[in-house]
Amino acid sequence: xxxxxxxxxxxxxxxxxxxxxxxxxxxxxxxxxxxxxxxxxxxxxxxxxxxxxxxxxxxxxxxxxxxxxxxxxxxxxxxxxxxxxxxxxxxxxxxxxxxxxxxxxxxxxxxxxxxxxxxxxxxxxxxxxxxxxxxxxxxxxxxxxxxxxxxxxxxxxxxxxxxxxxxxxxxxxxxxxxxxxxxxxxxxxxxxxxxxxxxxxxxxxxxxxxxxxxxxxxxxxxxxxxxxx
Amino acid sequence: xxxxxxxxxxxxxxxxxxxxxxxxxxxxxxxxxxxxxxxxxxxxxxxxxxxxxxxxxxxxxxxxxxxxxxxxxxxxxxxxxxxxxxxxxxxxxxxxxxxxxxxxxxxxxxxxxx
Numbered sequence: 117x118x119x120x121x122x123x124x125x126x127x128x129x130x131x132x133x134x135x136x137x138x139x140x141x142x143x144x145x146x147x148x149x150x151x152x153x154x155x156x157x158x159x160x161x162x163x164x165x166x167x168x169x170x171x172x173x174x175x176x177x178x179x180x181x182x183x184x185x186x187x188x189x190x191x192x193x194x195x196x197x198x199x200x201x202x203x204x205x206x207x208x209x210x211x212x213x214x215x216x217x218x219x220x221x222x223x224x225x226x227x228x229x230x231x232x233x234x235x236x237x238x239x240x241x242x243x244x245x246x247x248x249x250x251x252x253x254x255x256x257x258x259x260x261x262x263x264x265x266x267x268x269x270x271x272x273x274x275x276x277x278x279x280x281x282x283x284x285x286x287x288x289x290x291x292x293x294x295x296x297x298x299x300x301x302x303x304x305x306x307x308x309x310x311x312x313x314x315x316x317x318x319x320x321x322x323x324x325x326x327x328x329x330x331x332x333x334x335x336x337x338x339x340x341x342x343x344x345x
Numbered sequence: 346x347x348x349x350x351x352x353x354x355x356x357x358x359x360x361x362x363x364x365x366x367x368x369x370x371x372x373x374x375x376x377x378x379x380x381x382x383x384x385x386x387x388x389x390x391x392x393x394x395x396x397x398x399x400x401x402x403x404x405x406x407x408x409x410x411x412x413x414x415x416x417x418x419x420x421x422x423x424x425x426x427x428x429x430x431x432x433x434x435x436x437x438x439x440x441x442x443x444x445x446x447x448x449x450x451x452x453x454x455x456x457x458x459x
Contacts, residue, residue, distance in 0.1 A: 158368025289391030
């Protein structure tokens, strides 16, 4: 399941539902709802990856997860252009392989751990998501989108289901973020600028120095024309 | 994993892949108007924050009814957020979050999820 579906939250939910005896159509519907957020990721990455060959984009789609999206979009913003090799690294080396190896390790060794919840491992997912979200916030628009998205998601999740809540937050948050006037957005790191490279640089790394030639942009790429905010 | 569950995994893939591929494979999405591109730039922070918030604050009980949850996980996630915001070090944030939850549960200060 980790290889074929490759969607952690849906897998956790499915295992629970199978164990509780829920009928398959219900599991599949919930999977579709839970993973609908990938449509937003896919659309957000499309402008960056348009020059990649269709077949490779089809494979990229299967490897698109929360983590792969956050890592690759941060990387693209940092360097101001798309980087196909960077996407593969984010999707395969840092997500697909560890996820499947860890799944196998869990199958083989999981019974040796008497109570995994005691270790606090369950908090890794929300902590990682919030950490990755912080990495994408470069101005008030992103901040407003994140805060509103979280609030809407919780409210809708409590009223309906977590899956619907997450998608609702992902749709409504950016809409409200766009309402922040450009003059008040306080964008600290517009795409493709040195400030962006500095913001998204990993700790301890050296970014392009001031005055050095900027990375070349494919014509019309998202990074070629920083948004006028 | 039984053969039946392989079939379930294939069906789950069949409903997951389209949402992943639609944006990447649909022609013309790269020629979006400025406002649409700005919207999509805000999707990442919104969805990731939504995922984190729902994971920490909403618990689905045995009766499938979601309920509001307050616990040590809030503190752990907030500490991770603060560390990433100040130090830009996600690994340190994750280690700190796990340590807070593990210590609190070991000390009996926080409930262990079922």
